[in-house]
Amino acid sequence: MRICNVMEYNYQQLKNMLATRLAQDRIFTEEAQLLAYGTDASFYRLIPKMVVRLKDLDEVIFTIQACDQLNISCTFRAAGTSLSGQAVSDSVLITLTDDWREHQIHDDGHKITLQPGVIGADANKYLVSFGRKIGPDPASINTCKIGGIAANNASGMCCGTAQNSYRTVDSMKLVFADGTLLDTASEESIVAFEHKQPELISGIKNLCTDVRNNVELAQRIRHKYRLKNTTGYSLNALVDYSDPIEVIKHLMIGSEGTLGFIAEITYNTVIEHPYKASALIVFSSIEEASQAVTALAKDPVSAVEMMDGRAMRSVADKPGMPDFIQHLNLEAGTLLLESHASNQATLDQQCNAIMQTIAQFNVIESIAFTTDAHTVATLWGIRKGMFPAVGAVREVGTSVIIEDVAFPVENLAAGVRDLQHLFDQFHYDEAIIFGHALEGNLHFVFTQGFESPDEIQRYGDFMDAVAELVAVKYQGSLKAEHGTGRNMAPYVELEWGKDGYALMQQIKALFDPRGILNPGVIINDDPQSHIKNLKPMPKADDLIDRCIECGFCEPVCPSRTLTLSPRQRIVLYREIQRREAAGETAKSAALRDVFEYQGLDTCAATGLCADRCPVGINTGDLVKKLRTAKYQKFTPIARWTADHFTATTKMVSVGLKANELAQKVLGEKTVGKVTNGIRNLTGGKTPIWMPEMPTSNRHQPKNTKTHTGVNRKVVYLPSCASRTMGQQADNTDSRPLTEVTTSLIKKAGFDIIIPESLADQCCGMPYDSKGMTALAEQKSQQLEDALWQASEQGKWPVLMDTSPCAKRSIEQFTQPMEILEPTGFVLKYLLDHLSISPIEETVMLHVTCSSRRMGLENSMLELASACASEVIIPEHIQCCGWAGDKGFTTPELNAAAVHPLKEQVPDNCTRGFSNSRTCEIGLSHHSGIPYQSILYLVDEATA
Template sequence: MENNQGQYQQLQNRLMEHVEKERIFTDPALLLAYGTDASFYRLIPKMVVRLKNIDEVIFTIQACAHLNIACTFRAAGTSLSGQAVSDSVLITLTDDWRDHQIHDDGFKITLQPGVIGADANKYLAAFGRKIGPDPASINTCKIGGIAANNASGMCCGSAQNSYRTVDSMKLVFADGTLLNTSDLESVKAFQSKQSTLMQGIKDLCKKVADNQQLTDRIRHKYRLKNTTGYSLNALVDYSDPIEVIKHLMIGSEGTLGFIAEITYNTVIEHPHKASALIVFESIEEASKAVTALTGDPVSAVEMMDGRAMRSVADKPGMPDFIKNLNLQAGTLLIESRAGDQALLDQQCVSIMNTIAQFKMIESISFTSDANTVATLWGIRKGMFPAVGAVREVGTTVIIEDVAFPVEHLAAGVHDLQKLFDQFHYDEAIIFGHALEGNLHFVFTQSFEAEDEVKRYGDFMDAVADLVAVKYRGSLKAEHGTGRNMAPYVELEWGKDGYALMQQIKALFDPHSILNPGVIINDDPQSHLKNLKPMPKADDLIDRCIECGFCEPVCPSRTLSLSPRQRIVLYRELQRRESAGETEGASALQKVFEYQGIDTCAATGLCADRCPVGINTGDLIKKLRTSKYKKFTPIARWTADHFATTSNMVNLSLKANTLAQKVLGEKAVAKVANGLRHLSAGKTPMWIPELPTSNKHRPHNSMSADQTNKKVVYLPSCASRTMGQQAGNKESRSLTEVTESLIKKAGFDIIIPESLSDQCCGMPYDSKGMNLLADQKSKQLEMALWQASEQGKWPVLMDTSPCAKHSIEKFTHTMEILEPTVFVLKYLLNHLTIKPIEETVMLHITCSSRRMGIENSMLQLAKRCTSDVIIPEHIQCCGWAGDKGFTTPELNAAAVHTLKAQVPEHCTRGFSNSRTCEIGLSHHSGIPYQSILYLVDEASH
């Protein structure tokens, strides 16, 4: 569909009647960044629109239809087959699409398309239920994508996918018509308005019923996992057109309409589980075991070939025997679930008896031990990233997804392996959901040369013939058709099956404005076009596969860019530089300066979600080295005169407090923020939650009996200078409270020498000033080494970012603790805790998350108070050192949902970072302070 620029300008003008200009993007750099998804295709949209409600969706679809402009819907962008990219209008959703409702004691749940799959299961956990689909990307992918792709997963099979568990839907069609399938009035109105569509559906059902051969083919295809093409089983399974429409929408990949809401029939989440890893001498033996297990009480059977096991052999924590397995071995990871332990034990015995007849060479018996189970499933989950981590720069990782009839599983694996050898994909591995005959194979591919593209095309032709023709299997079992398999849909389904799909598309979308080129595509070479380049950019990020798993935890994702998008733009900058392309380079660099560098919190949370462990923050800090180079002399002076610098901060806080008293908050805000406006944001933002000056000075406290209960207390530079915010009922500073609590537990306090000169170095590190950061870190390390008597006593740092940074940087063996772990490990046994009857907010800082102490913080808070609320979807507050002052919009974006989650009766919150608490207080409407205040108040 071709459109000129004038049409897009008309569309933009029309959209701005109902959609805020800030949510309509046309800047080329942002179109590239926002237009990228997890697939190996690149289409750059002409426009990206973020919509916040169903009225905006209807208006946008109608506006596109009026101008004959194509549009594509995207949820999380984790799709692998090219179904969520567009060279026209890309429609994405704001965070306003995250509502859910639970019905019938958890047996049903209604979800908006922006709900992350794992969150849906979190909501259902208290009922012992979950949604059926369980894709590997469930911590990132969203319900809209799960339903639109009919995603399944390791345990769901085809019995619990969206097609089988959908109860009702709210849908928007290509002409803007709205249908709520659970509302009789809506159904009646739809039947009247869409009589042509309704009759067309009836005619298609009759056509299939009259064609026994086609009916049999459809039934055979859905005996397997199958997401190739449209869900033709809807025409066999149902006769009511509304039911047919509802089920055709599942797996339609946004080509038939927009899923605005879906209600699922949930499935049981068994409380008792056990897993086992069994290695057989060959893939044939493993396949025979799978066939034998089809009648046993197994919830998951994951198969891995010898190359797949070899790919993870060197990963930390792997069983030693994996390194010695030959490439012919076949491995099964088996899980069984039950309602009680006795039944689970019986099931495990039964399963082992079933597979005892096959030739096993290694095994880890069924276990429910959490650590062992995590290790076993870590083997399976680590395979895709294992290939991605070792690929050559410039290549991309491709994961394909087929299904064989389970009786042909061994032969199918064998033939796939022969194709790998024939086409020289020596690194390719095979793993998958064996009970369903569903196999994934992963390989690396370069698209930089024509002969490489041809090799890939020839390989895919051979795979399609093998799977669809020889074994009558599914070319796409659970990843969706997309652009990648669209040219092969007719090969798998035959002319009459494909013609049926063409008629379905024409009925629902007669002008083909919804995601054209996906599922139905007349170009036999479409899967070899618009291939994404993966140029070398920097060793820190070259392994990125652009999967998007990082995005949910990024504090800047709604403001500017996510880690994936930062990498996309940086790769493009480096590509242009290498190619000598100057056109548009400065404009792109300017966009990246703010969107990529200035607004990155550099928390590193992305690394914990990244399959290959990339910390995009490390790249940003590296780039900041040159950006902040001109400020290095000033920074060096502050590092060399840190006590003086701290005193200056203290004086400014005193001056601020005095100004507020004399002039009032409004006047101070007007002057300070007016200056910020005049300086184009070069001066800090003023907010009323700025802390007062901390007048308290920590000191050594030794008891007369010289006990062995001692702790080195290192107050951070923030807590040394900052007191409470003005007007807080609690007037004591953090240093006072910390001393009080330590003494209450009977510990002696050791304060390091030259305390006012000490800093962990993180303020310098965040700006890429590595030498200064290391200088301060080493200075602090030596002071603590001396104070702790060479590591004899634990060291308490009263803010978590400083503790984390020091743990990572120090070379001497010392026990460095932030407040939560210190209290739990050393103080609780010496305190009497009487919980306070109060609801409090708890913010878990990004540094605490990275240290893995989320549960510890929650445990401690629950020991001290009756009700603790951890707000959803706030992984980091975005204060990021001093960015809360210099780039306050980052803090605002990161916690934009916070205030709405604070109950009316809640009057305070707790955390473990003094600077983060400033922004949390400002945006929540309640004061936040260290969790040590809560412990001190609840303890005796």
């Protein structure tokens, strides 16, 4: 008890110290926040005592020094996609704000300097114009961050051991356990570091000498690193380098936050070949496939992905799969091949050479090398669909576990067979094997429950057997690319031997003498640590039970920096359900109270998370379902608005006119002060006012005829937003969207058909977003009937001038009508009848979440680029967070979602464009420039 009290006192002391430098809203100590952040992609859970979000290097140094002073442990977290438990903590969890996204490109793209918060895919995006990329290519590259990529020495399908972080690091900026800073690219910093840390420098020199004198250990290290290996520390640094700074730099790669903090890394980049081709080859057996891998090692292959028979069967029933997959037996072994080249002729030669090698073996099915984008996507969809295929069929309450080993390539077939025997022995009947065959790197995926001691024991016994098989029998590596974490910590000594493990303990003691950095990871004296602190996965709701908490959804979530990400929403909701099932009523109620705002009120429910989720979970669907109960008391009012929609929109118009009048009479500042003052008095129950509030739309669209004798028609449905809302008062082009749209359509020579009872039409989205499904379906059906009639039973295309309405209608309608939002309609129907003269202007472009989900990002960019000399799509804004009416009721969601926008607007840019009238309000407010529909840009640029 006394120790507990002392630690509580220390944490309070730490909080007080941090509060002197950090904003209070970046120090988390509330239960719900700690639980939400205490989850990563692994099957472990530790609940931190404190979570801090740090915005710059000074804050990191200050926080580490404070922890060191109080002897409090801390763990660094990047994206939390790690699979081995290295990013969870029961002490202080250090995360980073979005301020850590800086990058610098050097030497015509041959080097790139990156802060740890840069997402891996973004780093490659910055290098595209140079024909370069970073070497590491983990499967999670669209989510994982550079800090995690380097700290875990993550690799992937193509990078192998030659292009991982260890091999391509140029320099680093590091913070050590006592707060000391080292910039390995600066001679001045190196000299200062050597002066301040003489014990570390001399200790590294001694370790290098000891390893070189231990011939057997040095040979073991070289053998281990001819394989992919992330088990333990990067001991190859001690044989590859003699300069202590180089050794330190390379030891930090793969150290999983246990030796220090990587504040910046400069990579030597690698070539990104523009020409690529893929092929799928099925062999009669794993042995045949493995022999082919050995032969292919001499050929110009960039990737060789192996899949066993069970793996292929797991995706056989997925849409778009080749028919022959359904008929393969479990003995078959499959290779997915890819070759890269700088030109088509070379690529063709390489593919021919590879196929000549393959011809020596017993091939039973194949898809020849192809560059067709659709076929290539299908082939790689087979490989990428395997992990989620297991996750999607697992029993509720079980975890999906993906293990990651490497065999010497000459033992690959035997290793696969032995693993399959272990699956049978321990009754993992659903387990599948796939992996990066050129490196002998295999992943195996299986499901495991941890609800009973017997199940935990089964998993423990299985891992013992796997460790013995891989590390002892075949002298392979137990972790090839996923990091040691907590998962393999008990087996590090088994793989490396007593002298190798002792060496790692010495490294840890040199870098972190007080043991405060990520304790329990890599070095762990508890032989049972891998079967402790296991994450519960209770049944919560069919909509989310398949979630594996990988975090792939997080980068696209507009509320992730305000309250919760989709992963965190699911974590909290699962805990609520667990508590209720356990009869912990009071605890459950307390968490529900927090979840009301953090989980429900601040979710935009856009569904972008579903596009990133490996198993297709739309967390927004759960939120809308839960909102049904929340908004139940408002159903009578909502029903009245649905039944009297014309009157409802008229009331909105009256309100907008009143706002216009008030601004003219009282002035903008007074109106804002009064309206927002009322909002403050009502505790946020009334809408917020902002200067960008739209005027009232007084234009009424009508049926038109061109009298050209050309039979071109379109049904035009202005959304309820564009029917009622005009532009903000200070827009250069003050015409309402309905007027601009009709102008553009007429300009292209189309007749306009306006549906009957236009003022009463709505796609149903305002009701759907609040969980009022019946009312939403009622309005959607009403609209479908009107459009079916107006389009003459689908004869004419239907234009909806805002993308969210178009997307919902496409998803809901049952009649065969062509529904288009502005970009799709202009590109398909109007441009052929218009002459474009691009305006000499830099413009911003916001691609709405609905447009992204419809796959229109490139189309919107294409259209905008045809109409303006320069188009900028700002980074890191996937959804503006306006979410229907939440921009008025929960404006902090909109502010958080578009926080990076204003700083990305160039000085010479005065306008922005999008395709959703409501989204444009928030974009205008937070960017400092007015946003309008992209139809304004097209109308201005065409004749």
